[in-house]
Amino acid sequence: MRNADVVIIGSGIAALMAAEEICQSKNVILFTKKKVWDSNSMLAQGGIAAVMSEDDSWEIHKQDTLIAGCNVNNIEAVEELVKNGTMSMKDLVSIGMEFDKDETGQFHLGREGAHRKNRILHAGGDATGKHLVETVYERIKDKITIIEDEMAIDLMIQDGKCKGVFTLNEAGEIISYVASTTLLATGGIGAMYQFSSNNKSITGDGIAMAYRAGCEMADLEFIQFHPTMLYIHGACKGLVSEAVRGEGAYLVTKSGRRIMKGLHPFEDLAPRDVVSRAIFNEMQNGEEIYLSIEMINGFEKRFPTITSNLINNGIDLRKGLIPVVPGAHFHMGGVKTSTNGETTIPGLYAVGEVACTGVHGANRLASNSLLEGIVFGKKVAKFIANLPTTFTNANEQKYMIPRHRSLPTKDEIKEKMMKYIGIVRNEVDLEKAISYFSYYLESETLDSRPMSKDELERYNMLTTGKLIAEAALGRKESIGSHFIEYIDQPATI
Numbered sequence: 001m002r003n004a005d006v007v008i009i010g011s012g013i014a015a016l017m018a019a020e021e022i023c024q025s026k027n028v029i030l031f032t033k034k035k036v037w038d039s040n041s042m043l044a045q046g047g048i049a050a051v052m053s054e055d056d057s058w059e060i061h062k063q064d065t066l067i068a069g070c071n072v073n074n075i076e077a078v079e080e081l082v083k084n085g086t087m088s089m090k091d092l093v094s095i096g097m098e099f100d101k102d103e104t105g106q107f108h109l110g111r112e113g114a115h116r117k118n119r120i121l122h123a124g125g126d127a128t129g130k131h132l133v134e135t136v137y138e139r140i141k142d143k144i145t146i147i148e149d150e151m152a153i154d155l156m157i158q159d160g161k162c163k164g165v166f167t168l169n170e171a172g173e174i175i176s177y178v179a180s181t182t183l184l185a186t187g188g189i190g191a192m193y194q195f196s197s198n199n200k201s202i203t204g205d206g207i208a209m210a211y212r213a214g215c216e217m218a219d220l221e222f223i224q225f226h227p228t229m230l231y232i233h234g235a236c237k238g239l240v241s242e243a244v245r246g247e248g249a250y251l252v253t254k255s256g257r258r259i260m261k262g263l264h265p266f267e268d269l270a271p272r273d274v275v276s277r278a279i280f281n282e283m284q285n286g287e288e289i290y291l292s293i294e295m296i297n298g299f300e301k302r303f304p305t306i307t308s309n310l311i312n313n314g315i316d317l318r319k320g321l322i323p324v325v326p327g328a329h330f331h332m333g334g335v336k337t338s339t340n341g342e343t344t345i346p347g348l349y350a351v352g353e354v355a356c357t358g359v360h361g362a363n364r365l366a367s368n369s370l371l372e373g374i375v376f377g378k379k380v381a382k383f384i385a386n387l388p389t390t391f392t393n394a395n396e397q398k399y400m401i402p403r404h405r406s407l408p409t410k411d412e413i414k415e416k417m418m419k420y421i422g423i424v425r426n427e428v429d430l431e432k433a434i435s436y437f438s439y440y441l442e443s444e445t446l447d448s449r450p451m452s453k454d455e456l457e458r459y460n461m462l463t464t465g466k467l468i469a470e471a472a473l474g475r476k477e478s479i480g481s482h483f484i485e486y487i488d489q490p491a492t493i
Contacts, residue, residue: 001175001176001177001178002029002175002176002177002178003177003178003179004027004028004029004145004177004178004179005022005026005027005028005179005180005181005389006022006026006027006028006029006179006180006181006182006183006384007028007029007030007031007164007165007177007179007181007182007183008022008028008029008030008031008183008185009030009031009032009152009165009182009183009184009185009186009206010030010032010039010184010185010186010187010206010352010354011030011032011035011036011037011038011039011146011185012039012040012041012042012133012185012187012352012353012373013039013041013129013132013133013136013352013370013373013374013377014041014185014351014352014353014372014373014374014376014377015030015039015183015185015351015352015377016041016133016136016137016140016377017136017373017374017377017378017381018183018185018351018377018378018380018381018384019140019144019381020136020139020140020381021377021378021381021382021385022381022384022385023140023143023144024385025385026384026385026389027145028143028144028145029144029145029147029177029179030144030145030146030147031146031147031148031150031152031167032146032147032148032149032150033149033150033151033152033201033205033453034148034149034199034201035148035149036137036146036148037133038199038201039133039187039199040129040187040188040190040197040198040199040202040353041129041132041133041370041373042129042130042133042199043129043130043197043198043199043239044128044129044130044132044369044370045126045127045128045129045239045241045243045303045305045306046110046112046120046122046126046128046241046242046243046366046367047110047112047120047121047122047123047128047243047367047370048085048089048120048121048122048128048132048367048370048371048374049061049085049112049115049119049120049365049366049367049368049371050085050086050088050089050119050121050371051082051085051086051117051119052086052089052107052109052119052121053109053117053118053119055117056117056118056119058079058082058083058085058086060116060117061082061085061117061119062078062079062082064114064115064116064117064365065078065081065082065359065360065361065365065368066078066361067114067271068114068271068361068363068364068365068366068480069332069360069361069362069363069364069365069480070361070362070363070479070480071361072358072361072362072479072480073358073359073360073361074339074357074358074359074361076339077339077357077358077359078359080339080359080375080376080379081359081368081371081372081375081376084375084379085371085375088371088374088375088378089121092132092135092374095135095136095139096135096138097123097131097132097135098123098131099121099122099123100121100122100123100124100125107121108121108122109121110122110243110246110247111243111246111269112242112243112245112246112269112366112367113242113245113246113266113268113269113270113271113272113275113366114266114269114270114271114272114365114366115269115365115366115367120243120246120366120367122243124304124305125301125302125303125304125305126241126243126302126303126304126305126306127304127305128370129370132370149169149170150167150168150169150170150175151167151168151205151453151456152165152166152167152186152205152209153165153166153167153168153174153209153401153450153456154166154209154212154213154401155182155209155210155212155213155345155348156176156177156178157213157214157345160345160346161345161346161347162182162213162345162346162347162348163178163179163347164176164177164178164179164182165177165179165182168450168453168456172450172452174450180347180387180389180390181347181349181384181387182347182348182349183341183349183350183351183380183384184206184209184210184335184343184348184349184350184351184354184355185206185350185351185352185354185377186205186206186209186354187199187202187206187352187353187354188202188204188330188331188334188353188354189202189203189204189207189223189328189331189464189468190202190327190328190329190330190331191203191414192204192328192413192414192417192461192464192465193327193328193414193417193418193422194411194414194415194417194418195229195236195325195326195327195328195418196229196236196327196328196329197226197229197236197238197239197327197328197329198328198329203410203457203460203461203464204460204461204463204464204465205456205457205460206334206335206350206354207220207334207335207354207460207463207464207467208459208460208461208463208464209460210335210343210345210348210350210354211463211464211467212401212463213345213348214344214345215335215336215343215344215345215348216335216336216343216344217333217334217335217336217356217467217471218333218334218335218336218356218358219332219333219334219356219358219362219471220331220333220334220467220468220470220471220472221333221468221471221472221474221475221482222331222332222333222360222361222362222363222480222481222482223328223330223331223332223333223421223468223481223482224272224273224328224329224330224331224332224363224364224481225272225273225276225326225327225328225329225422225423225481226239226242226272226276226326226327226328226329226330227242227251227272227275227276227278227279227324227326228240228241228242228244228245228251228291228322228324228326229324229325229326229327230309230310230313230315230322230323230324231323231324231325232313232314232323236325236327237309237313238306238309238313239306239327239329240291240306240322240324241303241306242269242272242366243303244291244293244296244303244306245268245269245291246269247296247302248295248296249268249291249292249293249295249296250267250268250291250292251268251275251278251279251289251290251291251292251324252289252290252291252292252321253282253287253288253289253290254287254288254290259278259279259282259287259289260275260278263278271363271365271480272329272363272364272366272481273362273363273480273481273483275326276326276423277423277424277483279324279325279326280326280422280423280424283325288323289323289324289325290321290322290323290324291321291322291324292320292321293317293320293321293322294320294321299317300317310322326423328417328418330353330360330364330369331353332356332360332361332362332363332364332480332481333356333468333471334350334353334354334355334356335350335354335355335356336356337349337350337351337355337356337357338357339357339376339379340379340380340383341355341376341379341380341383341384342383349380349383349384351373351376351377351380352372352373352376352377353369353372353373355376357376359372359376360372361480362479362480362481362482363480363481401451401456401459402445403445403450403451403455404440404443404444404445404451404455404459405443405444405445406440406443407440407455407458407459407462408440408458408462409458410454410457410458410461413458413461413462413465416433416436416465417433417465420432420433420436420469421433421465421468421469421472423483424483424484424485425472425482425483425484425485426484426485426486427473427484427486430469430472430473431473433465433466433469434466434469434470434473437462437463437465437466437469438466440462441459441462441463441466472484
């Protein structure tokens with residue numbers, strides 16, 4: 001059994017920002033089930049949304065966020081986010097973050113879907129997340145204990161409070177960490193889907209652990225699909241940032257018909273749920289969809305990461321067409337928290353994509369994700385740093401979720417998620433999903449021998465999948481990223 005003032009689970013930007021603040025006054029252990037670099041933050045291409053020009057304001061950013069979120073956002077959280085954007089960017093610059101600039105030396109501000117102003121800061125063209133994570137990591141790597149290749153498997157709950165976490169290391173050993181405060185920063189659920197922009201390790205573990213501990217969840221049905229994943233031979237091969245459409249690219253069919261014309265005032269820069277459904281409907285009708293980039297001068301320089309991926313996957317840029325498909329990208333729902341990261345279990349906090357403050361509503365505004373990790377990572381950390389460190393010896397516990405006799409493969413689960421809880425849902429499919437997940441979760445167990453990491457990930461995927469399906473079935477109206485069709489049912493006798 002090991003002790004720490006604060007244990008942080010995850011290594012994305014929310015986890016790193018929190019660690020940077022907390023380690024100034026408390027002992028911090030941060031661990032991740034893969035490597036530090038295995039996070040969605042590292043993959044973020046587009047940039048960070050923040051008010052950085054005189055013709056912009058936090059009020060406009062707020063309105064754009066609310067409109068994208070269908071006005072079901074937590075307004076307090078939205079204001080916290082957008083009001084702190086400008087100063088947060090200045091703070092990042094002061095610690096060495098280098099954003100791209102134009103020929104006059106001013107920040108090059110991009111534009112993305114549902115934004116009325118150019119306010120997206122980016123670094124390395126389309127490698128913003130990588131530059132951001134590396135900048136913050138350099139500041140904390142010698143100030144905290146970082147443990148890689150160790151998976152959090154369950155929270156340690158005693159007397160209604162979180163006292164730490166159980167982990168599983170590469171040797172198959174279960175380790176107990178006792179902590180005054182435990183912070184979940186495990187990311188979202190994207191890798192639970194067949195088509196996804198997410199790191200392969202993002203399998204809904206944080207939600208599953210918090211659920212088993214008794215945490216309240218919120219808005220689990222709201223899952224954003226990014227409209228433009230590179231689509232090669234029936235598989236996703238990486239993200240094509242919305243910033244590409246911000247530079248003028250547009251979606252077309254094989255014959256050249258623009259699919260967003262007349263569908264929305266913002267056309268190809270409409271909110272992501274609108275664009276994803278448009279592509280989905282076209283593909284249901286047998287169309288192949290492409291992103292036309294022929295109008296973008298200097299594409300290779302502006303988007304070096306995307307260019308490299310396209311070339312590696314055999315795309316001829318001279319043709320100016322990129323085959324695309326929507327893929328699971330961001331989870332607006334998660335573990336219900338206050339803006340200070342407080343969950344419904346004392347001692348347990350959550351931040352970043354695994355948490356749900358309600359800031360994104362039913363559909364996240366583009367490039368508000370890294371901003372959320374930065375702003376709320378720091379806010380939650382300050383709240384935790386000011387908490388008294390109260391160690392109470394946790395009783396030695398016997399852990400284990402019993403091993404199940406059979407679990408489906410990850411690919412089988414991903415296929416079911418895409419088929420039954422995808423871009424467009426219906427009640428029949430959602431009930432099928434719940435039945436499918438329940439069958440395995442309620443199946444006969446063998447013994448209390450620890451599951452492997454892979455088995456635990458599959459078990460977590462099943463748990464989180466069922467929770468999402470139940471939440472989606474419970475919301476009867478279509479709103480934002482949750483779009484439900486009603487199918488005429490035959491009369492029952």
